[in-house]
Amino acid sequence: MNTRITLAVGALALALAGCVTVPQPLAGQYTPITPREAVDRDSAGAPVRWGGRIVDVEPQTNRTCFQMISTHLDESGRPYWASDDVGGRFIACRTGFYDPAVFEKNREVTFVGHIDGYENRRIGAYDYRVPRVSADVVYLWPVRDYVDVVERPAPWPWWGWW
Template identity: 40%
Template structure:
């Protein structure tokens, strides 16, 4: 009985894990950047792309939803890296309705699809050309994580080894604070 119980539990727990789709993990061959498509849009129409970034706004139309995204570099799994450089903005065109609360500003999104064309819209008073991607697969990563913050201990706390603890590579660049 134990021979069947443990593999069944492992299979059930493994099935609950969220899986990133293959088109999101692996870029298509010859994946152009947002900047390349903005410079020569008609040449790339119909090309397969995998882009990602941070959502700025969601606009629901009659039968489609346009999600405006500030592009970011993607890591090896297709996740947008926080703090990385941006090639520009693009519009992810989803079929049907997308809830603006779920896909809210600040959420990280990766899409895979084909380039449909371009749209010129204002950002403030600047006229900006957005490449439009017809989305076939998408993955919502959530908001950017807060950076880790390490504060020094308060002055009444005394630890002679903070922040360096004895170990094989023990060294103290400065003497510990004294009372």
């Protein structure tokens, strides 16, 4: 009996895991490296899929560059913030105009491209070396809806729980 329950729960977990899909533009094989690691070892040319929150958007003459703070990506390629453990900063640039009113500060974005060099940026009084990604894909995620869950104690005795 316990074996059947265990198998049923395992099958359900596998079925639910199969429901997580990566959006088509984000699919592919990438170098498993964080922006911080890319700075430590020169990784120019490496294909990457990085994401995080927008720090700043810089429209230029023929392209737009995004200054990003990096974090882990979930199974679908979306940034998730389980802790304050970030993977460093990076710059991602793509040909064309991306409106800073849409791509505003703290929006979540995932980029697909390759590392095409490094830049030195100043953050406060600190000189910071960041990898620059030549982005083939700029994937802006919908704003997350956060819901406050209020738990109320069950009345005692609680009849009918079965």
